Amino acid sequence: MNRLPRWIDLIIIPAISLLLAMLFSGLAIWSIGEDPFNAFKIMIDGSLRSTYGWGYTLYYATNFIFTGLAVSIAFHARLFNIGGEGQAVLGGLGVALICLYIPWPHWTLALVGASICGALFGAAWAAIPAFLQAKRGSHIVITTIMFNFIAAALLNFLLIGLLKPAKVMEPATAKFPEATNLPNLHEVLGLFGIPFSKATPANISLFVAIAACIVIWVLIWHTRLGYAIRSFGQSESAAKYAGISSTKIIMITMLISGALAGMMAINNVMGEAERLVLNAAEGAGFIGIAVALMGRSHPFGVFLAALLFGFLYQGGAELAFSTSIPREMVVVIQSLVILFTGALDGMVRAPIERLYLAMQKQKTVAE
Amino acid sequence: MDQHPAIELRSISKAFGMVQANKDISMRVMPGTIHGIIGENGAGKSTLMSILYGFYKADSGEIFINGNKTLIPDSQAAIAAGIGMVFQHFKLVENFTVLENIILGVEDGRFLRPSLKKAQAELTQLANEYDLHVEPNALIEDLGVGMLQRVEILKALYRKADILILDEPTGVLTPGEADQLFRILGRLRDEGKTIILITHKLREIMDITDTVSVMRRGEMTATVKTASTSPEALAELMVGRKVLMKVDKAAAQPGDSVLQVIGLNVTDENGVHRLKDVSLEVRAGEILGLAGVSGNGQSELLEVLGGYRKATGTVTLSGEKIPLTGSGANGQSRRNMGISHVPEDRQREGLIMEFAAWENIPFGYHNAPEFQRNRLLMNNKAVRTETAGSMERFDVRPPDPRLRASGFSGGNQQKIVVAREIERNPDLLLVGQPTRGVDIGAIEFIHQQIIALRDQGKAILLVSVELDEIMALSDRIAVMFDGRIMGERLPHETDVKALGLLMAGIAKEAA
Numbered sequence: 001m002n003r004l005p006r007w008i009d010l011i012i013i014p015a016i017s018l019l020l021a022m023l024f025s026g027l028a029i030w031s032i033g034e035d036p037f038n039a040f041k042i043m044i045d046g047s048l049r050s051t052y053g054w055g056y057t058l059y060y061a062t063n064f065i066f067t068g069l070a071v072s073i074a075f076h077a078r079l080f081n082i083g084g085e086g087q088a089v090l091g092g093l094g095v096a097l098i099c100l101y102i103p104w105p106h107w108t109l110a111l112v113g114a115s116i117c118g119a120l121f122g123a124a125w126a127a128i129p130a131f132l133q134a135k136r137g138s139h140i141v142i143t144t145i146m147f148n149f150i151a152a153a154l155l156n157f158l159l160i161g162l163l164k165p166a167k168v169m170e171p172a173t174a175k176f177p178e179a180t181n182l183p184n185l186h187e188v189l190g191l192f193g194i195p196f197s198k199a200t201p202a203n204i205s206l207f208v209a210i211a212a213c214i215v216i217w218v219l220i221w222h223t224r225l226g227y228a229i230r231s232f233g234q235s236e237s238a239a240k241y242a243g244i245s246s247t248k249i250i251m252i253t254m255l256i257s258g259a260l261a262g263m264m265a266i267n268n269v270m271g272e273a274e275r276l277v278l279n280a281a282e283g284a285g286f287i288g289i290a291v292a293l294m295g296r297s298h299p300f301g302v303f304l305a306a307l308l309f310g311f312l313y314q315g316g317a318e319l320a321f322s323t324s325i326p327r328e329m330v331v332v333i334q335s336l337v338i339l340f341t342g343a344l345d346g347m348v349r350a351p352i353e354r355l356y357l358a359m360q361k362q363k364t365v366a367e
Numbered sequence: 368m369d370q371h372p373a374i375e376l377r378s379i380s381k382a383f384g385m386v387q388a389n390k391d392i393s394m395r396v397m398p399g400t401i402h403g404i405i406g407e408n409g410a411g412k413s414t415l416m417s418i419l420y421g422f423y424k425a426d427s428g429e430i431f432i433n434g435n436k437t438l439i440p441d442s443q444a445a446i447a448a449g450i451g452m453v454f455q456h457f458k459l460v461e462n463f464t465v466l467e468n469i470i471l472g473v474e475d476g477r478f479l480r481p482s483l484k485k486a487q488a489e490l491t492q493l494a495n496e497y498d499l500h501v502e503p504n505a506l507i508e509d510l511g512v513g514m515l516q517r518v519e520i521l522k523a524l525y526r527k528a529d530i531l532i533l534d535e536p537t538g539v540l541t542p543g544e545a546d547q548l549f550r551i552l553g554r555l556r557d558e559g560k561t562i563i564l565i566t567h568k569l570r571e572i573m574d575i576t577d578t579v580s581v582m583r584r585g586e587m588t589a590t591v592k593t594a595s596t597s598p599e600a601l602a603e604l605m606v607g608r609k610v611l612m613k614v615d616k617a618a619a620q621p622g623d624s625v626l627q628v629i630g631l632n633v634t635d636e637n638g639v640h641r642l643k644d645v646s647l648e649v650r651a652g653e654i655l656g657l658a659g660v661s662g663n664g665q666s667e668l669l670e671v672l673g674g675y676r677k678a679t680g681t682v683t684l685s686g687e688k689i690p691l692t693g694s695g696a697n698g699q700s701r702r703n704m705g706i707s708h709v710p711e712d713r714q715r716e717g718l719i720m721e722f723a724a725w726e727n728i729p730f731g732y733h734n735a736p737e738f739q740r741n742r743l744l745m746n747n748k749a750v751r752t753e754t755a756g757s758m759e760r761f762d763v764r765p766p767d768p769r770l771r772a773s774g775f776s777g778g779n780q781q782k783i784v785v786a787r788e789i790e791r792n793p794d795l796l797l798v799g800q801p802t803r804g805v806d807i808g809a810i811e812f813i814h815q816q817i818i819a820l821r822d823q824g825k826a827i828l829l830v831s832v833e834l835d836e837i838m839a840l841s842d843r844i845a846v847m848f849d850g851r852i853m854g855e856r857l858p859h860e861t862d863v864k865a866l867g868l869l870m871a872g873i874a875k876e877a878a
Contacts, residue, residue, distance in 0.1 A: 218744070221747075222744045222745055222747065223743060223744060223745060224733050224734055224739075224745055227726075227729070227733045227745060228733065230719075230722075231719055231722075231730065231733075234719045234720070234721050234722065235715070235716075235719050235720070237712075237715045237716050238715065238716050238717070238718065238719055238730070240675045240698070240716075241673065241675060241698060241708070241710050241716035241717070241731070242698050242699075242730055242731035242733075243674055243675070243697040243698020243699035243700070243701065243702065243731060244698075244699075245697065361382075
């Protein structure tokens with residue numbers, strides 16, 4: 001047939017894109033007079049060569065799984081949710097409120113409550129742009145971007161006022177009660193006798209994120225709703241013919257998307273900071289877009305891409321910490337990865353497709 | 368023969384990826400003749416002409432124009448070689464005048480006025496010479512399709528084309544307009560122009576061409592003098608096997624009234640009145656054919672009945688009122704009532720092109736209980752099994768449920784849609800353009816399936832712009848023009864000419 005086999009599509013092409021990104025990153029590092037090989041070694045050492053490094057890599061990856069899934073499910077309905085950042089921030093607010101104001105007896109119950117509440121807050125924040133798109137045709141890209149700013153402003157307002165404990169200088173909530181503190185990976189893996197660094201923020205939310213991947217996979221490919229979402233995303237005119245309501249699909253998809261972004265807060269707010277600070281999402285909402293692009297909107301791809309970006313985040317932090325390579329260079333590397341895996345996908349894909357077809361042709365001629 | 372052919376192709380081959388679109392094609396077209404090229408969709412006709420017009424580069428082979436070897440790397444070169452092309456979809460600027468469109472791209476100098484003046488004079492001359500009258504200062508958007516086609520022909524002639532290629536020129540014309548076009552083509556031939564006519568309609572080939580080449584699966588299977596062949600022989604060459612030209616069907620046994628439409632009105636988003644007081648009835652066990660040039664309200668009628676366009680009026684199905692507005696008016700509730708719908712455009716509506724065949728089988732019926740495993744999950748395995756069965760029963764090739772819809776030929780895509788809708792065993796089947804862009808073999812099959820459903824006592828509303836199809840299948844024929852039903856005829860009491868007049872909006876009872 002006239003198309004690429006899946007293993008080329010899912011493995012070879014991203015791998016080549018990544019190599020290209022590494023090559024150009026190396027050139028950039030070399031051009032400021034640093035040693036690119038050393039730089040990559042530091043990044044790998046700092047993020048993958050110790051359980052301490054893994055702890056941070058996995059912590060970041062957990063954030064990116066949630067936001068990557070959020071963007072992915074919206075992509076399946078051909079909706080571009082750029083508002084993951086704002087939805088994650090609002091999710092943080094939801095998690096903070098439920099942790100602070102409900103006396104949880106045990107972290108397990110608190111985790112369930114916080115997951116639901118974070119999801120609800122994130123979904124609610126996505127619901128307004130979704131409604132405007134479905135009923136008024138306001139473009140969701142524009143409205144979700146705007147809602148990121150509104151979310152940031154709202155959090156500013158709350159954190160310097162209502163939610164800030166008295167006599168504290170910092171715009172942050174009080175520490176959450178001890179009963180809501182989630183076990184970190186050291187404790188979780190310790191149950192299985194696996195040694196893991198104590199000093200990392202990676203926590204049990206990682207497993208919630210992995211479960212979310214599975215749930216979303218089932219949702220997209222094995223339920224009526226997922227079928228309707230994908231149909232709508234592939235062809236709005238065909239969905240109309242089939243009696244699939246665009247309003248319903250846009251609303252439901254965006255609610256799920258917002259909920260996933262909001263659930264990220266159980267990792268960064270509840271699991272790591274254990275209080276709500278300003279700008280808690282730290283751009284994870286935007287990284288989610290790159291993760292979804294690179295992961296081809298497939299939950300498993302999202303998982304792998306999230307790991308990669310977790311590595312880039314942690315490795316980049318190490319790089320800035322232990323060399324004179326400026327922090328900005330880390331951003332350059334991350335951007336190059338996004339550029340090559342996301343935006344320039346076609347540049348790699350087209351020649352590989354031609355090559356593959358030429359090889360197939362030779363084979364058929366030879367036969 | 369010492370005269371050079373106007374066009375000679377020698378061993379032209381062209382492949383797209385793994386698909387061999389043209390295989391070693393040689394062809395000679397003598398000057399001053401009309402040469403037909405006929406073949407099923409995907410036989411490679413359009414590819415061959417695109418090579419001749421410089422859109423594609425042939426992988427191998429040579430082109431000779433008037434005996435001289437000519438390289439045609441782009442359409443500029445084709446025009447320079449005297450080749451003009453009239454596309455199926457007109458390439459005209461809507462808000463320009465006829466004259467402005469004609470000089471577009473061949474203006475001389477920086478200022479328009481002298482070019483327009485010169486064009487005006489030349490246009491008058493061309494118009495008289497070939498009987499091609501068009502108002503030069505009319506805006507394109509105000510002209511009908513027949514006129515637009517003339518503008519395209521004039522464009523080519525203005526560029527000094529001696530060889531005209533027309534790609535499926537009658538697809539959008541009424542029979543009357545098509546006759547006019549053929550008169551113009553005859554005139555052009557008499558004046559010494561060479562014309563290549565690409566079509567899939569046998570009748571046109573027989574009516575107007577001098578010679579005809581038949582293409583099948585990228586190869587040219589025959590070139591014959593039109594006078595020495597017959598439609599049956601050509602059809603056999605196209606398909607590679609004997610084809611029944613006429614659909615066998617017994618007389619209809621109409622039963623109770625199934626669909627009743629009374630006073631249906633539709634006004635679209637732009638305030639245009641699309642359906643005007645449409646009333647019709649379809650009974651069980653009969654096929655009502657709705658004829659008309661496309662764009663006269665047939666699509667809107669199907670959309671209303673299919674549940675995705677709002678309307679006012681009354682529609683009943685077996686006596687039960689169907690909601691035309693509000694939340695009850697959607698495709699899902701229509702399907703639950705027993706209305707199935709083969710939409711006019713399979714690629715835009717009937718199929719999700721990126722989905723595999725098996726994913727397209729529950730499309731529209733994805734809430735049906737037989738496709739569910741339990742309350743949460745769909746039963747993909749059952750769907751795949753079901754699809755394999757449907758594909759076998761409807762002779763879909765290749766019978767591979769995992770192949771994407773976009774990987775099937777037009778005819779097989781349509782069979783998937785028809786299979787899905789007919790196998791729901793509906794009380795009423797809405798069918799729009801069931802065989803548009805479908806090869807002859809599949810047309811035969813689809814027609815048989817529609818008639819078989821009728822014989823099971825189901826009601827069928829057939830919308831088609833192909834009069835032959837309407838005549839062959841319908842038990843009654845209604846003609847639409849400008850959103851109205853112009854009249855109803857019985858197929859054995861009318862003919863193409865009389866229907867053509869109704870389609871053009873001329874409702875003389877004498878017709």
